[in-house]
Amino acid sequence: MGTTPTYELKELSNDACWNLFIQRALGSTNFTAHPELEEIGRKILDKCKGSPLAEKVLGGLLRTKHDHDKWKDGLDSKIWSIPKEKSSIFPILKLSYQYLPSHLKRCFAYCSLLPKDYKFEKKELVLLWMAEGFFQETKGNKSMEDLGDECFCDLLRRSFFQQTSSNDSLFIMHDLINDLAQWAARGLCYRLEDVLDGNKQFEISTKVRHFSYIRSLYEGMKRFEDFPKNMHLRTFLPLPINEHGYLTNYIPNCWLPQLRYLRVLSLYGYRFVEVPNSIGDLKYLRYLNLSDTKITSLPKSISSLFNLQTLLLKGCNRLIKLPVKIGNMVNLRHLDITNVNSIIEMLVGIKELKNLQTLSNFVVGKDTRSKIGDLMNLESLKGTLCISHLENMLDVEDARRANLICKKNLDILVMKWESELDDLQDTRASLDILEMLRPSTMVKEISIDGYVGMKFPTWFGHSSFSNVVCLRIERCRKCTSLPAIGKLSSLRDLVLVGLSTVRTVGLVFYGEDCPKPFQSLETLCFKDMQEWKDWIPCKVEYEELPHLRELFIFQCPKLQGKLPHHVPLLENFSINGCEQLDVSIPNFPKLHALEIMGCKGVESIGTFELCLLKSTILSIPYVKSLKEEFMHRLAKVENLKIDNCKELTSLWQDEFISLVTLDIRNCLSLVNISMTSTLRTLNIEDCNGLKSLLISDCTCLENASIRRCNSLTLISRGQLPQNLKTLYISDYENLQFLVDEGKASSNFSSLLEDLFIQGCPSLKCLSSSGDLLTMLKRLQILSCIEFTSLS
Known part of the structure; x- marks a missing residue:
């Protein structure tokens, strides 16, 4: 149903309308109804034409009713006879409610407590239903939580709930469905x-x-x-x-x-x-x-x-x-x-809660009464478990008693050390403890934060953890090497932060005996790895990171050498704070966004074009010029930001045939700028050497902002395009005239509507002619102490 077109059924022909409706009702496009059943269905469908919500809810209802009598009952229901003016709910919605099983009616009516437009989570609602006693749990049968999940999914399938467009984990009820719930609550x-105002009481x-x-x-x-x-x-x-x-x-x-x-x-x-x-x-x-x-x-x-x-x-x-x-x-x-x-710590009684399914955090205390072994009896734990303050734990046997390996319903496991241990013996004990805290292979996400051992345990990165999709390793400052993460066949997201003593990412990281490492990896992030120098590619040259879509490398000041070249699906590539790295951009045919900041430079990128690249950020302090072969590859870029290229002297590029937004900041040596006709938005800041601004041919430019460019003493009518609508000028110490005197200004941005000037203490007047003000809708001049005249 997720691929069903969004147009209304009333827009379609009779047959097309019926086929689409059947797809919604029965979840199949191959369904062939008995002629009599089809006739009833078409009549029911005709009663709710014009309401996509009613059609959708009706589809959810009939999906569960496949026999002739049930469909005929729906057609003959007295609810169709309710005059529309007497009911704010479409009759089809009431009919759909009446056909709900009794346990779903009860759950749905309870939802009348939720305000319109209220976004809710599935678990939030299920826990409330449970508390009201809507589900009865019997030994050996499904848990109340599972029964609640089933009810929620049933109501979702019947379109009583809808997923929000912004977040798949949040749901909402249509206003008419909310009205229906209030009607059902009786x-x-x-x-x-x-x-409530004053003393008014409801x-x-x-x-x-x-x-x-x-x-x-x-x-x-x-x-x-x-x-x-x-x-x-x-x-x-x-x-x-x-x-x-x-x-x-x-x-x-x-x-x-x-x-x-x-x-x-x-x-x-x-x-x-x-x-x-x-x-x-x-x-x-x-x-x-x-x-x-x-x-x-x-x-x-x-x-x-x-x-x-x-x-x-x-x-x-x-x-x-x-x-x-x-x-x-x-x-x-x-x-x-x-x-x-x-x-500070968990209490000893926690071990008695044998029905506990959610325990968001188990805090290990210094007191010997607060033992992680108390987790042994909590066999029903589900979802996310965080074990924090593991620096307080030095008993290896207690870690074994926690029996995490048998907690097969845990999806996410987080283990945190809040402070480092200086004693070498305690550091060794931490390795043994983490070895004993081996989780079930059913776990989907693992996070290790602040681990104080010098190496990782044997289970970490073991191929048996084939369900792991997300792995985070943070602040493990004493570990000198990474585990064989490449063996995790389902791993999609990998984040490595603060591994400050790791110097090499190489064969061990990929898994020396792994024929196809990182087969599912889509997002890879390295951050704050102060000693990392070399990234040694794996032996499988053409399948190094076959599904990687996002690569982030931040604050790795000693990294140098080559980056992986065979990343065919890479879409987002960001490098920031790698001062020794000459960034080489090989053939990334799918690249959409590129960010290079705080690096040594950009090397040649070959003979190909980055055809899909739409957004680029460059911040390379010592670059003197952007090489022609590099700029040629940016021909399709729509959004370009150049920041902190302090030695860049000019930007005369005719290669930007698709450029829409240009943002230039902190380029202190930049003297000349010349841009293309496709540009719509221009922002220039802190370019004190700028003397020439040749953008009059940018016929599409509508918005321009120029700040703190003190070498520009005037902006002539020949420097800005005719179609400019908004101009913002700020913090010019030496700007005296907006338009040079002695030249007609009637052609100066004849469509200019908004002009804002702020912090220009030397500005005396705008122009020698009043024509500049003819089309203006808004004019604002602030902190211009020498300003005396508009013309």
């Missing part, structure tokens, strides 16, 4: 959206079970103290729509006890510093979100919440420790302490 859900029925409101400038809890005493509210859910925080800094003790039937309580974003002890009275509570609050501790009573499944403390950066008796919360399944960096 008064059990209440969403407060109006801003009214809420005692039948309401689920309550949400948009996080705005409400005065904290005061608005909700007067909930009816006899209501059995199960959900209290503030939802963030903007960045405003709550004004309250406390929670009244009298407020929580009157909500004793709550299953879901979110206080996300409130600015209070203390959680009342009365929270322990919420015996039915299964979901508690205290994320982004100012709390420093949790009350002891929270340990009595035996039914709690989800505890979210994300971003509570003042929280020092977890509840002492956290082991009593035996039903806890999700504990999120992401960005809670003030916690």
Whole structure:
């Protein structure tokens, strides 16, 4: 369905319309319906023409109904007879809801708590559904999380949810679907959206079970103290729509006890510093979100919440420790302490949480009670696990007891050392510990940060880790060589940062006995490798990095020699801060973006053209000229930035036949600039030697900005093109006249609409004629102390 055209069905012929609809409904273009079934389908389809949303939802419905009677029931449904003016929801949407299984109806109706345009994650919604008891877990069957995932995917397939265009992990409901959810909730859900003024109080029925409101400038809890005493509210859910925080800094003790039937309580974003002890009275509570609050501790009573499944403390950066008796919360399944960096260590009771699936961070403490071996019992861990402060761990046997190798549901593993160890014995112990912390081969992402050993363990880079797609190695400053990363057959993204003692990237890195290294690698980044000198290519000359699309090399000041030449799919190439490197650009036929900054120079790049190159950034301090053969390769460049080429004297290039944007900065020796007619935007800054600006032939130029070019004493009518619309001039110490006196200015940029002049203390007047001002819509002159006349 992802490849289905976006045009509406009503634009198509009868047959084409039906074929496209069948593709949506049944997920197949090869479907041939029984003639009677096809006739019913065409009639149903005709009822919802003109609404792409209705057509899409109907497709999702009929996809699950393949027999004649079900389709006929849809055609004969009384819901079609509802007058349109009496219903804000298309009848087809109501019909689609009525055909949902009962468990999906319940889940969908709960979504009426979500405001329109609210973007949500799948896990966020599943955890709320779980807390409301929508799924029952039986021994040996699927977990509640898996059942929730299935419900979410079912609703997504039926188009009740849609992926956002900006982020694949975020979802949204169409406004009409949101209205449908409110209709389906039948008064059990209440969403407060109006801003409350003064002492105005909202009214809420005692039948309401689920309550949400948009996080705005409400005065904290005061608005909700007067909930009816006899209501059995199960959900209290503030939802963030903007960045405003709550004004309250406390929670009244009298407020929580009157909500004793709550299953879901979110206080996300409130600015209070203390959680009342009365929270322990919420015996039915299964979901508690205290994320982004100012709390420093949790009350002891929270340990009595035996039914709690989800505890979210994300971003509570003042929280020092977890509840002492956290082991009593035996039903806890999700504990999120992401960005809670003030916690010193985990508590011994963590090992009792055998149902725990989410543990965002396990903090190893100096106290012997805080042992990583406590992870042994947490066999259900899923998703992401970070183990931090590993410098506190010196017991190899404890690392073995953690039994990471058997935690096959972990997708992402992060291991962090926060400080370096000076003792050689401790450094050796770190190697043994990391050896014992070998994860399952099912892991997809591995991050090692601050490792203090001198070499990597044997499992690191082993070919059995065929599921690893992302690898980050950071601040491992004592390691002198890299592991055999090339053996990781599925690796797509590799980031190496702060390996300050590695001198060579060569055969070991590729894997000496690996016939085809880096078969899946798409992104490769080297950064802050202070001693790296040589990049030795692998033996497989023509398949070195066959699928690499992005290559970044930053702050590697000693790197020299040749870079890989056989990278046929490279699209983005960026080098910055490699002072000893003469950059050689071989045949990169797919290159779209090129950035060369802070390097020694640019060598010859052969006889080919960089046909797809659209964006280029050059910053080479000692380059005197951009060689003709190099510039010729940039013929198709649309965006060019030249920065810090301090010895570059001229830029007279007729080769830029496609140039649209030119940005020149800090080229102190640049005297002359001559550009082509395709240029639309020009920016020149800090080019104090510039004396000649020949761009009058740039007939497409519309916007020009010229700053701090003090050798230009005037800008004549012959230097700027006729079609220029916006001109910004700033910080010229010696500029006296914008247009030289004695010459007619009627031809000076006759289309000029916006003129801004700032910080030109010597400027006396704009021109000898008033014609310059004829077409101007906006004129601004600031900090020009000698200025006396417009003409």
